[in-house]
Amino acid sequence: MSTESLPRDATAREVVRFYLLDHRTLLGKVIDIGLLALNLVFVAVYVAETYPLNPPLHAGLWTLEVALALLFLGEYLLRLYGAERRLREFLDVYMMVDLVAILPTLVVFALPTSAAVVSIGFLRVVRVVRVLRFYRFTRDAEFFFGTVSDNALRAMKLLLTVLVIFFISAGLFYSAESGVNPRVDTFGDAFYYTVVTLSTVGFGDILPVTAAGRWVTVVTILAGVILIPWQASKIVREWAHSSKVNVTCPSCGLSYHDPDASHCKACGHVIYQEQDSREPGEG
Numbered sequence: 001m002s003t004e005s006l007p008r009d010a011t012a013r014e015v016v017r018f019y020l021l022d023h024r025t026l027l028g029k030v031i032d033i034g035l036l037a038l039n040l041v042f043v044a045v046y047v048a049e050t051y052p053l054n055p056p057l058h059a060g061l062w063t064l065e066v067a068l069a070l071l072f073l074g075e076y077l078l079r080l081y082g083a084e085r086r087l088r089e090f091l092d093v094y095m096m097v098d099l100v101a102i103l104p105t106l107v108v109f110a111l112p113t114s115a116a117v118v119s120i121g122f123l124r125v126v127r128v129v130r131v132l133r134f135y136r137f138t139r140d141a142e143f144f145f146g147t148v149s150d151n152a153l154r155a156m157k158l159l160l161t162v163l164v165i166f167f168i169s170a171g172l173f174y175s176a177e178s179g180v181n182p183r184v185d186t187f188g189d190a191f192y193y194t195v196v197t198l199s200t201v202g203f204g205d206i207l208p209v210t211a212a213g214r215w216v217t218v219v220t221i222l223a224g225v226i227l228i229p230w231q232a233s234k235i236v237r238e239w240a241h242s243s244k245v246n247v248t249c250p251s252c253g254l255s256y257h258d259p260d261a262s263h264c265k266a267c268g269h270v271i272y273q274e275q276d277s278r279e280p281g282e283g
Contacts, residue, residue: 017082020075029144032137035075039133042068042101043167046127050174050187069105072098072133094136101130128171131164161227169220170194176212183207198224247271 006018022028045065049058076098083089104126137143138160141153148156174190183206184190193206197217208214248255251269264271 013082015082016078017084020079020082023142023144032144036137038068038071039130042072042133043131046130046171047187050178052185065105066109069102069109072102073106076102094139097129097132097135100126101133125172125175128168128175131167134160134164158228165220165223165227166191166194166198169198169216169223172216173208173213173220176210176216177208181206181209181213194220197221 006015010018019025019028019031023032042065045061045068049061049065053061076095079095079098080086080089089095135157138153138157141148170187170191170193173193174184174187177184177190184193189206196203196206198220208217247261249264249267249269249271252264252267254264254266261271263269
C-alpha cells in the first residue's frame with residue numbers, strides 16, 4: 001500500500017501497515033521519532049549496565065530494558081500482522097535484526113534464575129547487536145523530517161556503518177576482556193580501545209589479554225578495512241557520475257555519458273539524448 005494516503009475503508013491490517021511505513025502524517029512522524037528515541041534508550045541502557053551502579057539503579061535499568069524489549073516485541077508482531085506477505089516479512093533482514101536484538105533480554109527475563117546465570121555470558125554478547133536496529137531508519141530516503149538525496153542517504157549509511165563497527169566491536173571486546181583485563185572495566189574503556197585501534201594510533205595503554213579479545217581486534221580491523229571503503233566507494237562513485245546523463249549506448253551498452261555527448265566515448269556509436277535548446281549554453 002502507498003504511504004501517500006490511507007483509504008477510508010482500510011482494514012485494521014492496512015492501518016497498521018500504513019502507519020508503520022508512513023513518514024508524512026503526524027501520527028507516522030510521532031511513531032518514527034518515538035521508535036528512534038526508544039532505540040537510543042535501549043542502546044544506552046546496555047552501555048549504562050556495564051558501569052558500577054548501586055543495586056536499586058541497576059534494578060531500575062533492568063526493568064526499563066525488559067519494558068523496552070516487550071515494547072519492541074509488540075512492534076515486531078505488529079509489523080508481521082500488517083505485512084502483505086508475512087513469510088517474506090518474517091525473513092526480511094531488518095525483521096531478523098529486530099528479533100535478535102530483543103531476544104536476549106526476553107530470554108533472560110523468562111528463564112529461571114539458575115538458567116539465566118548460565119546463559120548470561122552468551123546473551124550479554126548477543127545484546128550488542130541491538131545497535132543494528134538503527135539501519136531500519138536508513139532503509140529509504142524518506143524520514144520524519146523530509147526526503148533526503150541519495151548521496152545524503154549513502155553518507156548517513158556510511159556514518160552509521162562506522163558507528164556500528166565501533167559499537168559492536170567495543171561490546172564484543174568488553175565481553176571478552178571484562179573481569180580479566182584490569183584496564184577494561186566498562187564499555188567506555190572498550191570503546192576507547194576500539195577507536196584507538198581502528199584509527200591506527202595504538203597508544204598501547206590497553207592490550208587484549210584473552211584469545212577472544214585478540215580475535216575481536218583482528219575481526220574489527222578487517223571489518224573496518226572492508227566495510228568502510230565499500231560504503232565510501234558508493235558515495236564517491238555517485239559524486240563522480242553526478243554530472244553524467246544516464247543514457248545507454250545501443251552498441252556496447254556503456255551507460256552514463258556527458259550531457260552534450262552525441263557519440264559513445266567507448267565505441268563511437270551514435271547515441272540519442274533529448275536536449276532542450278532553451279537551456280543556457282545550448283545552441
